Amino acid sequence: MERIPDPLAGSLASTLQHIRLIQEKEARLAAARHEALAQVLHRIGTEYRTGSITQHQLCIALLEIRSLEMSGRMTAWDEIVGVSWKRLSQIAKHLPNGPEGSWVGEHPIPDGAPRPIYGVPVVYVLFDDANEPCYVGSTDKFSARMTAHHKNGKRFIRWQAHPCDDREHAYRLEDRLLRRHKPYLNQKASR
Numbered sequence: 001m002e003r004i005p006d007p008l009a010g011s012l013a014s015t016l017q018h019i020r021l022i023q024e025k026e027a028r029l030a031a032a033r034h035e036a037l038a039q040v041l042h043r044i045g046t047e048y049r050t051g052s053i054t055q056h057q058l059c060i061a062l063l064e065i066r067s068l069e070m071s072g073r074m075t076a077w078d079e080i081v082g083v084s085w086k087r088l089s090q091i092a093k094h095l096p097n098g099p100e101g102s103w104v105g106e107h108p109i110p111d112g113a114p115r116p117i118y119g120v121p122v123v124y125v126l127f128d129d130a131n132e133p134c135y136v137g138s139t140d141k142f143s144a145r146m147t148a149h150h151k152n153g154k155r156f157i158r159w160q161a162h163p164c165d166d167r168e169h170a171y172r173l174e175d176r177l178l179r180r181h182k183p184y185l186n187q188k189a190s191r
Helices: 006-049 055-066 073-081 085-092 142-151 167-181
Strands: 103-106 122-127 133-139 158-163
Touching (some): 006 073, 133 167
């Protein structure tokens, strides 16, 4: 069997030793990275369970964790935080995308575009092609209401929806927006 010449053998052995040292450092760094991830996930889960952060803030934290280039991060999320990242991802798709926590969009609403989810009370303003407010309303079934308005002949190209704490808050905000905009498609000026 032929041997590697001595000068090359020494260089090869030195380089291989260097590679092994780097691999050991990488393994320690990976372990430290996974420990840091576990710590931050424990903190997120605890803050959510104690009510210190909202579901909206939990979704924002999820988006930050998803942006990490780490294998196993979503499995760790589910195990440690205890709230399914897949379910939160669906909610996160519909986080407010407009000013001051509102939603804004075009009509018809493109598939996958952010919008209020079923059960969230909102007050919405519809805008015509001249960008004038033409209708103000409130609902907790936003997508269904937009479809109904379109079927009933209301023509609008844009909308904005403002989240409300409850129906009473929605009624007060709706009244304020009716008085401010005086939309021409509403039957009454205010409640």
